[in-house]
Amino acid sequence: MSKNSLRSPKKSLRSLDRLNFFLADVRDGVGPYLAIYLQASHKWSPANIGIAMSAMGIATVIAQTPAGAVVDRLRQKRLLVVVAAALVAVGCIGMILSPTLPTVVSAQALIGVAAAIFPPAIAAITLGIVGYNKLDRRIGRNEAFNHAGNVAAAALAGTIGHFVAREGIFVLVAVTAIASAISVLQIRNRDIDPDLARAAKDGQDGEGQEKRSHISGIGQILSDRRILIFAVSAVLFHFANAAMLPLVGQRLADGKATGASLYMSACIIVAQLVMIPVSTWAGSLAHAGRKPVFLLGFAILPIRGVLYTFSDNPFFLVSVQILDGIGAGIFGVVSVLIVADLTKGTGRFNLTQGAISTAVGIGASLSNLLTGFVVQEAGYNAGFLTLAAIASVALACFWLLMPETNSLQQERMGRSLVG
Template structure:
């Protein structure tokens, strides 16, 4: 009876991930572009001051993302980290519309940048700690689907509030989302989170498998029957990533890998280079599309820009759900290759027309690539760090690299557009995307232990 009650409680904790991702979707980026509009139209700031305010969260995030990941690895109070970050973001939003002093705005932006570094690693850590490695791909897809749904909901509500009421209401909307996200986090029982699993250390515990539905359990049995009796996906991943024996892990002798050990891992380095190239090619595309829309129809540019975001997010919802089902069977790499292949095509398509409806339509490809990237990138990091105890640290390090790549992308693309036009800018980004595709294809290995023959060979040699 007590065992059944414990399993029921864990299921409730897992179900709480849905509203958590829904409500925190828009909180992860703070107020975002709405702050720029507010400062320009309501506070009458100069563009230079607005640019400084908008750049501060990104700069702070680049500095703190890696330490934030390490903090999540070591902390056993992950729910409290989420709540604390949400309180900081909510207070910053309220302060931004309460005080008119530029130093206050700058300070709140820096606090927001620091707080938002917590969200991605801590949600991934809680998910891994709740469901284990074997169900992580499926649950991450569910998380991303709810996250994209939350982005759509927030975009619609923000648009309605800004149009029918006033822009200040958008800031209070984000504060409300922070409160609801905190409530969702507190619905998760901390005892249900395996803190070793949450940092990528050790194999799944037996109770994790017992929370599956009958359908999942049946599929798992068929999959297990097809594998050698001496090897499971969990043991393969743990040994491949850290060089330790899962049997030793169960005895508590597995050691946490050093920072240099994981950052010097060739598989992790090659994966990091590939995703940074992807993000370098991707980050500047949407801002450039927004500029093209403004040039063709300035009055309706904000409406079309919102449409670009909503179209992409709507596509990401089913894509994320599909990826979570497909990745375990097809492997991670074939699915991720689709996202890499779509990006250069998208860059070229943007050069073919200035028609606003065409440009919005191309955003379907952004939704396809973004939906895949959001799920598979986290799953592959979990694969590559399994057994090391540095899952969230590596997440943070790669996020830092992505942030730097995104900044260089927007600066470089802006320079090219200024001197050579939008066509050259988009084609340059498409060329970088093609390089990213080639690099990923030839140099990044399949990370699913059940699909990687090289990992199996290492296991046999060990």
């Protein structure tokens, strides 16, 4: 029996479940609630809101590739999660103590650095515990717990923002950051294989023993055409997706003194409820092939952007979030699996995640910045249609240029061609 098959400690995996649940309210800081808070409580202009929202993305772009490299090199990956959670807590408290443009931008930048750490650290811990054979279903489980946490957090945030104070949402994120730090420390460090966590092992030899691979050069990773195509596709996807929900939040808050936080919570809850089964489903189906599942996620995004222009009725806008749940649920699972496929045996799993996330961060930050100015000059419908057009380009890029990365599916295709 291989070493990998014995390494699935239940205690650490339960702690990983809790970590993903609590991180749901921490990974993106206050997210779209910031737009509502700044507009409804402090009457910020759409352009300044766009600047504040994009500050997090810009900081993430700067930090993401170094963060991936650090996750690859550092054996104490749990410590990185603790530090990142602390940064989020400090940033959230800072924004309510001083809601000025310089302070909010600085706090968003701090949260952006933390956002660069969470995804590769969680993926590394997961791969280091369960290995490649169980990674697809485990990533699906991670995302399911994360989305369940988002449902609980959104319900609490909406209730606190509506009945107590909008500032209470920021405190909620800080508290869950502490819970995340406690959860990750309950994962036993000895249960995480550090070489496997950075993809320095590429499988098993004929005797069932895992093979140790060399650490590939960065140039070798970046010269892989498949990684470039995937990165471009992901950038376009997030450019189209990042500003949609904040834009819905601004539309809900525009001219309304009350209720915006509750409607925004409903948007998030609807999407996250859908993501829970979709994540599990995507992890199971992706075991046979990544591309067909991922294409569905890409195809939904332009449809969602167009639908937002049909009505400004809050109940309609909330219902459209079902599509967000399907698309984001698929992307959160399959994107990690594709990167794992492309980096198997290189030792550069987290560095590659960081580099691709850097490119994605550019798309996301520019999305909020560009859309803020488009809305200010031409209105909300123009903003949504612009995002839908970009989403269509992302779909075409991935569909026409990206090959299947799952080795199991590649072997099946090869056998069918030979036959």
